[in-house]
Amino acid sequence: MFKFDKLVFGDLGWGDELLFATLMTITVSILSMGLGLCLAIITVWAKLITNRITRLIANFYTTVVRGVPELLVIYLIFFGGNSVIMGVAKLFGYNGYIELNALTIGTIAIAFISATYSSEVIRASYLAVNKGQVEAAKALGLNKIQIFLRVMGPQIIRHALPGIGNVWQITLKDTSLISVTGLVEIMRQTRIASNVEHSPLTFLITAAFLYLFLTTFSGKFFKVLEINYSKGYS
Amino acid sequence: MQNLLSYLNESLLFRNFVEVIGGLDNTLLLLVISLPIGFVLSLIFALGRVSTNKFISKPIASYIFVIRGTPLLVQIYLIYFGLGSIEFIRESFLWYLLREPFWCGVLALTINTVAYGSEIFRGGIQSVTKGQIESGLSLGFNKIDLLRKIIFPIALRKVLPSYGNELILMVKATSLVSLTTYMEMTGIARKIMAKTFAPVEAFIAAGILYLFLNFLMVQFVKYLEWKYNPHLRVEQN
Numbered sequence: 001m002f003k004f005d006k007l008v009f010g011d012l013g014w015g016d017e018l019l020f021a022t023l024m025t026i027t028v029s030i031l032s033m034g035l036g037l038c039l040a041i042i043t044v045w046a047k048l049i050t051n052r053i054t055r056l057i058a059n060f061y062t063t064v065v066r067g068v069p070e071l072l073v074i075y076l077i078f079f080g081g082n083s084v085i086m087g088v089a090k091l092f093g094y095n096g097y098i099e100l101n102a103l104t105i106g107t108i109a110i111a112f113i114s115a116t117y118s119s120e121v122i123r124a125s126y127l128a129v130n131k132g133q134v135e136a137a138k139a140l141g142l143n144k145i146q147i148f149l150r151v152m153g154p155q156i157i158r159h160a161l162p163g164i165g166n167v168w169q170i171t172l173k174d175t176s177l178i179s180v181t182g183l184v185e186i187m188r189q190t191r192i193a194s195n196v197e198h199s200p201l202t203f204l205i206t207a208a209f210l211y212l213f214l215t216t217f218s219g220k221f222f223k224v225l226e227i228n229y230s231k232g233y234s
Numbered sequence: 235m236q237n238l239l240s241y242l243n244e245s246l247l248f249r250n251f252v253e254v255i256g257g258l259d260n261t262l263l264l265l266v267i268s269l270p271i272g273f274v275l276s277l278i279f280a281l282g283r284v285s286t287n288k289f290i291s292k293p294i295a296s297y298i299f300v301i302r303g304t305p306l307l308v309q310i311y312l313i314y315f316g317l318g319s320i321e322f323i324r325e326s327f328l329w330y331l332l333r334e335p336f337w338c339g340v341l342a343l344t345i346n347t348v349a350y351g352s353e354i355f356r357g358g359i360q361s362v363t364k365g366q367i368e369s370g371l372s373l374g375f376n377k378i379d380l381l382r383k384i385i386f387p388i389a390l391r392k393v394l395p396s397y398g399n400e401l402i403l404m405v406k407a408t409s410l411v412s413l414t415t416y417m418e419m420t421g422i423a424r425k426i427m428a429k430t431f432a433p434v435e436a437f438i439a440a441g442i443l444y445l446f447l448n449f450l451m452v453q454f455v456k457y458l459e460w461k462y463n464p465h466l467r468v469e470q471n
Contacts, residue, residue, distance in 0.1 A: 067402075067448040068441040069409035071420055076441070079433030176305035180413070187307060200315035208304045208312065215303040 003202045006193075014193045014203070021189035022210050028103065028185060029172045032110035036171065037122075037164075039115035044123045062116045070113050070174050077109040078102075078181045106178035114171040121167060125159030126152075158229045165222035169215050176211070186210050250426050250439035258443060260418040264336070264408045268343040269401065275344070276351030277386070283356045294352070301349035306407055309346060314338040314414040339411035347404050354396050358389030391462050398455030402448050409444070419443055 009015035046058035065073060086098050129152055137151045179187035190207040194200040282290045283298070301309065317323050317332050331337040362385050370384045390397075412421035423440035427433045460467065 064441070064445065067406075067445040069406040069420060069444055071409045071412070072423070072437050072441050072444065075420075075424065075427070076433065076437040079427060080437065083434070173305040176307045177410075179307075187305070187311075191311075194315065198319075200311070200319050204308060204312045204316045208300070208308050211305055211308060212300060212303040 002205065003197070003199050006197050006199060006202055007206060014189070014197075017189055017193065018186070018203075018206065018210065021184055021186045022214070024103075024183070025172070025175050025185040025210075026214065028107055028110065028175045028178065028183070029168075032107045032114060032175070033168055033171050035107060035111035036114035036118055036167075039111060040118035040122055043115060043119040044126060047119070047123060048126065058119075062119060065113060065116045071177055071180070073113055074106070074109045074177055074180065077112065078105050078178075081105055081108070102178070102181045102183035106175070106181050106183045109181075110171060110174055110178060113174060114167055117167045117170060118164065121160050121163030122156065125156050125163070128159045129155045154229070158233075161222065161226045161229055165219065165226070168218060168222065172214055172218065173211065246430065246432055246435045247439055250423070250430075250436050251442070253426055254419050254422050254436075254439045254443055257417055257419040257422040260336075260416065261405075261408050261447070264339055264343060264411060264418065265405065268340050268347060269404060272344045272347035272351055272404075275348045276355050279348055279352035280355035280359055281381075283352055284359055298349045298353055301346060302353070306342065306346050307410055307413065310339065310342040310410055310414060313342045313345075335411065335414040335416040338414060339408070339416055343404065343407060343411070346407065347400065350400050350403070351397065354393050354400060355389065357396075358393035359385060361392055362388045387462075394455060394459050394462065398452070398459075401451050401455065405444065405447050405451055 006013050007015050007018070009019075043058045043062065046054035049055075082099055085100065089096075089098055133151055133155070134147060137147045142150070175185060176187040179185060179191065182188065184192075186207050190203045194203040197203070279294050279298075282294045285291050313332070314335060317338075318329075323329060323332065332341075366384055366388065367380065370380045375383065408418060409420035412418055412424065415421070417425070419440045423436045426436040426439075430436065
């Protein structure tokens with residue numbers, strides 16, 4: 001039932017293919033988490049400044065993307081993304097055919113989803129920082145950038161880290177969905193291997209273990225970060 | 235009015251909408267079976283998780299760890315493709331259920347929601363203060379009465395918002411069952427896309443329906459919160 005010999009490295013097994021697929025999953029997760037955090041910061045900024053229109057747009061974005069299945073968002077961006085990008089290119093006077101590769105599309109799609117979760121986390125941690133701190137910093141004569149970098153930033157990170165750790169886990173697991181775009185990450189490689197070898201159980205259990213390994217160890221990494229950032233409080 | 239109707243008939247989005255609604259019953263069927271079973275099992279597993287008996291709490295803890303650490307897609311594929319490849323399952327009565335993508339979906343969704351739900355309920359159960367349990371014991375409550383009349387009402391009230399979140403995640407999770415050829419709303423949207431080559435209209439139609447379902451779910455949870463927290467209601471006069 002479980003064929004260990006199919007998991008060896010080299011031409012006889014799928015070990016090296018699965019390793020590359022795992023690296024691809026990690027790459028996509030890190031890229032989309034980073035892009036997602038940038039998007040999330042913009043979203044939070046749009047929600048917190050006193051402008052009704054940006055707040056409306058940001059709220060619409062987070063509500064809609066969180067209310068719709070991830071798979072649907074990925075389908076929409078994968079199948080509909082190219083035409084949108086070509087439409088934008090047409091506005092700038094470029095009429096050729098543009099096609100983004102699966103990695104780019106997948107990263108954008110996952111980032112789009114993960115940004116909605118991150119933005120809630122970041123917004124909550126921004127609001128959790130005591131306003132008196134900003135006032136104290138102003139009284140000391142710090143300018144806006146200094147206040148952000150030295151007073152608000154570190155504290156926002158400290159409050160946000162546990163939540164960001166959760167979002168990271170969700171993002172990591174969501175990358176399994178972009179296997180539908182044909183990007184060869186763990187899930188896609190698993191399906192290919194199990195179709196070739198007619199042994200779905202072997203490869204699916206391996207995939208489960210790979211994901212478990214990734215989530216566990218990245219969880220440990222976030223624990224270390226959390227301890228590091230709350231040094232002043234322990 | 236006539237103009238509007240003919241306009242709607244010509245609009246691709248509206249026609250897709252009507253077609254996707256045809257899959258609503260399949261989506262709801264998945265939820266209607268897996269959510270109640272998941273709720274009851276979550277409660278039982280949460281009790282096992284806080285049990286002092288290591289032979290009960292350890293296996294449950296590792297079950298929760300494995301399910302929460304792997305994507306739902308892996309679990310669905312494991313049940314749909316993996317279990318079907320085991321010889322003795324194919325020969326047993328289980329095969330009558332597991333060869334249907336629907337029952338595989340129900341099984342995977344239930345297993346998934348039980349892991350997340352029992353972790354949520356564990357938090358609720360552990361947040362019941364000792365004094366409340368002790369006062370129950372001193373009133374002569376036996377274990378079942380203690381659970382039924384003190385622990386569960388307090389714990390469930392506390393976890394309602396986070397369990398509501400889990401319910402919404404479940405509504406979204408049903409879309410993954412479409413990858414096992416089960417024709418619910420996402421599957422139908424995918425089919426429409428292949429037929430009309432108009433992806434945006436197809437997936438937006440399905441997206442609106444999912445948003446609507448989730449909106450109903452949020453209202454339902456809000457109603458439950460209002461109903462079971464009478465002491466927190468703000469008087470309207």
